[in-house]
Every structure is written in structure tokens, then in C-alpha cells.
Amino acid sequence: VRDGYTPVLALPEGKEGNAYGLISTGIGTPPPAGRMPKTLDGTVTDGSRLKADESVLFAPKPPDRVHEMRLTGSMEKYDWGINGRRFDMAKPLDGAFDLRLNERVQVKIVNDTDMWHPMHLHGHTFQLADNGARKDTVIVKPKQTVVFEFDADNPGQWLTHCHNAYHAERGMMGVFSYLK
């Protein structure tokens, strides 16, 4: 008889500790309490440790345009924003990041806050610096700087926002705006 116990683990971001539980189908013997799977002693792989496959690498080219995107705000005020500005639904293009079709765009995200922000860009996939992973969301840790590039090949008005929806809702949102 196979033991019907499946371990479930939750790790908080940027904090110590964990929560560990077992889901049981009602058969078998549970493992002793507190015994953690050995694989958890290793390093958790996040996207910053990955390299893009050659088949999806951008051809090397100097950027046509460079944008700096500072992540701003604090837990106390809950005033999350980009470049000190909270997104305003009534004026969505205020503070927009302009670009033009066919440009190579470099974005430098600087996290000025004390929280993690998984930053997401709509309409494109970007490549992290140094031939890093092709992605559309990247975690930016407190006080960290992340640089990525993408090809402007999809005209429109594209949102970029923190993928913690409660941060985006409070203002950590912006627009990449193709100029005509």
C-alpha cells in the first residue's frame, strides 16, 4: 500500500520560516512531524538565475531608447507608484513611457521600496540583462535594480504594473505608449 500523504509547503517572500502541512487520502502512515523534504535545503531557482535559450535570444543591438522605472511608495502610506506617481485612471498617459515601433527599448527598474514587486509588462516579452531569461514578469527585490530589453513590435498602449494586484490597485501601474 502506498502512503497517501502529500506534503504541501509555503515559504514567505523575504522572510524566515515556513508552513508545512500534509494532505492525506486516508491511507498509509504519515511521516514524522517536522521532517522536511531534503530538496528544500537547496537554492530556490528564480528567473534571475536562468539564461534564455539561443533560439529566443534577441539579436544584439544597442538600445534605441532607455527608460528608468523607479518603484516607489511605502507600506505605511500604501501609496505604491512608479517614479513617485500613483497611476491615475482619469489621466492614464500621465508619466507614460514613450516608445516607437521597431525600437529596442531598455528598461531599468530600480526598487526604492522595502518590498518585493513582481513587475509585469503587457504585450511583449522582455529579455533580462546578460542574455537572461525571456519573460513578461520579473521579481524586483527591495533596493534591487533589474535591467531588461524588449523589441517594440506590438503597437498600442500597454500596461505595466506590479503583479501584486493590491499594489497595482494602489497605483503601481504605468503605460508603455507607442507614439505615432
Ligand SMILES: [Cu+2]
Ligand atoms: Cu508590488
